[in-house]
Amino acid sequence: MGAQVRARGLVKRYGDVVALDGLDLEVEEGTVLGLLGPNGAGKTTVVRVLTTLLEPDEGSAEVAGVDVLADPAAVRRQIGLSGQYAAVDEYLTGFENLDMIGRLYRLGRTRSRERARELLERFDLVEAGDRPLKGYSGGMRRRLDLAGALVAQPPVLFLDEPTTGLDPRSRSEMWDVIRELVRGGTTLLLTTQYLEEADLLADEIVVIDHGQAIAQGTADALKSQVGGERVEVVVDAAADLEQARSVLSGLATGEVVVDAHTRRLTAPVAGGGKVLVDALGRLDAAGIGVLDVALRRPTLDDVFLALTGRVTEEAAA
Amino acid sequence: MSALTGALGDGAVVAKRNLIKIKRSPELLIFSTLQPIMFILLFAYVFGSAIGQDRTGVNYREFLIAGIFAQTVIFGATLTGAGLADDMKKGIIDRFRSLPMSRSAVLVGRTTSDVLNNVLVITVMSLTGLVVGWRIRTSFLEALAGFLLLLLFAYAISWVFAWIGLLVPSVEVVQSASFIVIFPMTFIANTFVPESGLPGPLRTVAEWNPVSSLTQAARELFGNVAADMPEPTAWPLQNPVLYTLIWSVLILVVFVPLAVRQYKRAASR
Ligand SMILES: Nc1ncnc2c1ncn2[C@@H]1O[C@H](COP(=O)(O)OP(=O)(O)O)[C@@H](O)[C@H]1O
Ligand SMILES: [Mg+2]
Numbered sequence: 001m002g003a004q005v006r007a008r009g010l011v012k013r014y015g016d017v018v019a020l021d022g023l024d025l026e027v028e029e030g031t032v033l034g035l036l037g038p039n040g041a042g043k044t045t046v047v048r049v050l051t052t053l054l055e056p057d058e059g060s061a062e063v064a065g066v067d068v069l070a071d072p073a074a075v076r077r078q079i080g081l082s083g084q085y086a087a088v089d090e091y092l093t094g095f096e097n098l099d100m101i102g103r104l105y106r107l108g109r110t111r112s113r114e115r116a117r118e119l120l121e122r123f124d125l126v127e128a129g130d131r132p133l134k135g136y137s138g139g140m141r142r143r144l145d146l147a148g149a150l151v152a153q154p155p156v157l158f159l160d161e162p163t164t165g166l167d168p169r170s171r172s173e174m175w176d177v178i179r180e181l182v183r184g185g186t187t188l189l190l191t192t193q194y195l196e197e198a199d200l201l202a203d204e205i206v207v208i209d210h211g212q213a214i215a216q217g218t219a220d221a222l223k224s225q226v227g228g229e230r231v232e233v234v235v236d237a238a239a240d241l242e243q244a245r246s247v248l249s250g251l252a253t254g255e256v257v258v259d260a261h262t263r264r265l266t267a268p269v270a271g272g273g274k275v276l277v278d279a280l281g282r283l284d285a286a287g288i289g290v291l292d293v294a295l296r297r298p299t300l301d302d303v304f305l306a307l308t309g310r311v312t313e314e315a316a317a
Numbered sequence: 318m319s320a321l322t323g324a325l326g327d328g329a330v331v332a333k334r335n336l337i338k339i340k341r342s343p344e345l346l347i348f349s350t351l352q353p354i355m356f357i358l359l360f361a362y363v364f365g366s367a368i369g370q371d372r373t374g375v376n377y378r379e380f381l382i383a384g385i386f387a388q389t390v391i392f393g394a395t396l397t398g399a400g401l402a403d404d405m406k407k408g409i410i411d412r413f414r415s416l417p418m419s420r421s422a423v424l425v426g427r428t429t430s431d432v433l434n435n436v437l438v439i440t441v442m443s444l445t446g447l448v449v450g451w452r453i454r455t456s457f458l459e460a461l462a463g464f465l466l467l468l469l470f471a472y473a474i475s476w477v478f479a480w481i482g483l484l485v486p487s488v489e490v491v492q493s494a495s496f497i498v499i500f501p502m503t504f505i506a507n508t509f510v511p512e513s514g515l516p517g518p519l520r521t522v523a524e525w526n527p528v529s530s531l532t533q534a535a536r537e538l539f540g541n542v543a544a545d546m547p548e549p550t551a552w553p554l555q556n557p558v559l560y561t562l563i564w565s566v567l568i569l570v571v572f573v574p575l576a577v578r579q580y581k582r583a584a585s586r
Contacts, residue, residue: 104416
């Protein structure tokens with residue numbers, strides 16, 4: 001088992017903008033790497049370099065053991081790509097889109113058709129498969145685009161923000177599809193802006209910002225750095241703050257932080273919704289009035305704050 | 318599979334995709350056939366009757382038709398640029414570039430489907446022409462050669478616009494660019510008036526403009542040159558078929574590699 005994707009010191013500049021600033025990456029065979037970063041971090045640029053669409057200014061990369069710069073044609077035979085924006089053809093039907101890609105992978109006429117039918121079935125697009133894409137929803141387009149990346153069953157797969165812009169239902173459908181895929185042993189590099197998504201799908205996460213890796217590790221390791229879940233409570237009366245703190249301390253996994261000004265208490269917890277219910281019960285039993293309560297999971301913004309001491313530009317805006 | 322058959326096979330797949338697109342967008346199809354019909358009718362009845370007088374059976378209307386053919390197929394060729402710019406913007410070129418397909422297939426496919434589109438356009442124009450009184454006064458083979466020359470030259474122009482479309486990936490910009498280039502190119506020529514009537518420098522430009530030689534060649538091959546028209550004095554118009562062939566080959570030799578190179582390095586943003 002070796003690395004199926006390996007990048008060393010990638011640099012890419014666009015005028016004054018440094019899109020990639022000496023990035024190193026490795027994805028072990030059969031694993032999923034989540035590349036997590038805010039808009040403009042350089043995620044798409046890395047994917048474009050690794051999929052032979054863009055030449056870096058400096059650095060080197062290997063995919064499936066082949067040098068991306070020296071033999072891009074050989075790399076293309078080993079990869080599947082689903083880009084950030086679904087690159088599907090509006091005027092073709094779902095079937096025609098997949099069939100065309102099969103032909104261009106040189107699978108031959110019969111095999112291409114077979115494969116197109118298989119994939120439509122697998123991605124729940126059979127009914128829509130013979131209609132032109134114009135009437136497809138965003139989620140359907142995205143699924144078809146992903147199916148396009150799988151036509152030739154490539155050993156290495158790149159998915160650039162596969163769920164950005166999807167509604168929650170399509171997103172969770174997409175997650176199911178990706179998880180099933182990974183179970184089949186595909187090596188996957190996935191980019192995302194959502195910690196939750198990286199957590200769910202990736203074995204290893206690299207956080208990037210301004211074209212540099214600023215943290216790397218498993219989702220758990222990252223979350224422990226960031227502080228996992230927490231319960232946030234805003235009490236009715238400032239006088240109750242002290243008592244509320246001691247109640248919450250009983251179920252917190254760490255120190256409870258009190259902000260007297262906003263009457264907000266933040267307690268790190270583990271155990272999800274049940275803990276929230278538990279906390280509310282205990283507060284109620286103690287006769288403490290609660291104005292607002294929430295269970296917060298860490299987001300990219302929290303990771304960012306913890307790692308860089310600043311918020312993402314979007315969160316600031 | 319050899320590289321060449323691979324490229325042709327991939328090109329055919331891409332061409333088929335483009336043709337399906339034409340077939341499925343009837344509004345596009347209607348406009349691209351209505352436009353040549355309108356051109357023929359406008360020129361035939363507005364100009365043709367204003368300027369037209371019978372000269373030994375070949376009137377001005379008949380003289381015009383080859384010019385309109387030339388202008389229209391050249392405009393048709395500019396679609397190549399708009400089509401590629403559109404694919405680029407939608408990320409479809411990126412998808413193609415990530416596939417292990419031939420590096421020239423997208424361009425071969427696009428230029429091929431645009432030629433087929435031009436075949437349709439020429440057919441519609443010819444039928445309209447026949448209705449308003451245009452006649453082929455030569456043999457079938459000569460006429461066929463005339464049509465093929467029109468298509469060949471348009472095919473070469475397609476490659477110029479393939480390059481432009483990849484260089485400037487915006488459909489609107491490519492369209493305005495084609496107007497700016499194609500209008501003067503097709504008007505400073507013998508398309509609508511005999512070059513002998515043009516003033517000094519314009520006349521020289523018109524005489525050496527390949528659109529003139531293309532038109533002249535088509536006129537001769539269709540037998541639409543009136544006996545009382547002055548013999549051309551410039552070499553290109555005395556040898557219009559040869560001169561047009563030379564231009565077509567030159568354009569292809571220069572722009573096929575340029576467009577393919579641009580395709581290889583095209584970034585989608
Ligand atoms: N073709 C380009 N021209 C100029 N700047 C670019 C281009 N592509 C990307 N950039 C810039 O490079 C940086 C990284 O972009 P990108 O890789 O698309 O980020 P992400 O995918 O993480 O949102 C951004 O600042 C972006 O504006
Ligand atoms: Mg991106």
